[in-house]
Amino acid sequence: MSSKKHWSPGSDVAVQSVERSERGGWIVSGVFAPNGICPDCGLHSRRRHGWRRRRLQDYPAHGDEVTVDLAICRWRCQAPACPRRTFSDQIASIARPFARRTSRVGEIVTHLGHATGGRPAERLLHRLGLGVSDDTVLRQLKNRAQDSGESPTVIGIDDWSWRKSQTYGTIIVDLERRVVIDILEDRDVVSCTNWLKRHPEVEVISRDRCGLYAQAARQGAPHRMSTLT
Numbered sequence: 626m627s628s629k630k631h632w633s634p635g636s637d638v639a640v641q642s643v644e645r646s647e648r649g650g651w652i653v654s655g656v657f658a659p660n661g662i663c664p665d666c667g668l669h670s671r672r673r674h675g676w677r678r679r680r681l682q683d684y685p686a687h688g689d690e691v692t693v694d695l696a697i698c699r700w701r702c703q704a705p706a707c708p709r710r711t712f713s714d715q716i717a718s719i720a721r722p723f724a725r726r727t728s729r730v731g732e733i734v735t736h737l738g739h740a741t742g743g744r745p746a747e748r749l750l751h752r753l754g755l756g757v758s759d760d761t762v763l764r765q766l767k768n769r770a771q772d773s774g775e776s777p778t779v780i781g782i783d784d785w786s787w788r789k790s791q792t793y794g795t796i797i798v799d800l801e802r803r804v805v806i807d808i809l810e811d812r813d814v815v816s817c818t819n820w821l822k823r824h825p826e827v828e829v830i831s832r833d834r835c836g837l838y839a840q841a842a843r844q845g846a847p848h849r850m851s852t853l854t
């Protein structure tokens with residue numbers, strides 16, 4: 626490859642090597658630029674405490690999987706009052722804590738999962754060189770849904786197939802901000818009704834044509850406006 630830079634998952638990562646993996650994909654080894662800022666007290670440390678590594682699935686290359694093997698600096702916090710003794714640099718520009726894939730891959734999984742459902746998304750992602758299970762698609766959608774801290778007032782409720790086009794859950798979308806706000810793992814009047822009762826801020830509900838969500842809207846949100854889509 627002409628430039629290692631092109632393999633970097635973000636501007637904070639310096640790529641050291643790009644090699645073929647045993648499984649036929651690519652391993653991109655890189656170092657996250659050390660910053661030494663303690664996540665608890667915010668002070669800058671100068672005392673290094675070794676390294677930790679994280680492996681993250683990244684954008685595929687020519688249909689092959691790409692794994693970023695990232696070295697992240699560890700530090701000792703030098704602030705006497707800080708409860709944290711050691712910490713690793715935060716890599717928020719690349720991936721979320723405990724994530725197994727880069728945030729930019731997570732966004733693609735979320736978009737495809739939202740648009741097509743779990744199993745079709747799994748198949749499409751596999752064709753693109755992104756090995757992701759339908760369970761992961763569901764989890765990714767739920768994680769992202771929990772992120773949106775704002776209170777929705779106009780929502781859409783619809784079916785969402787998440788496994789083999791047979792198991793149906795319920796997807797709830799904030800229609801004003803166009804984001805998924807929750808995924809219910811079943812398609813059930815009771816769970817949908819309970820969700821609406823927990824969200825009194827919802828004023829307008831746009832639902833599917835079948836009667837199930839209409840019933841939930843009547844029971845869970847009797848004074849709110851409900852429209853057919």
Ligand SMILES: [Zn+2]
Nearest residue numbers: 663666702707
């Ligand atoms: Zn600290």
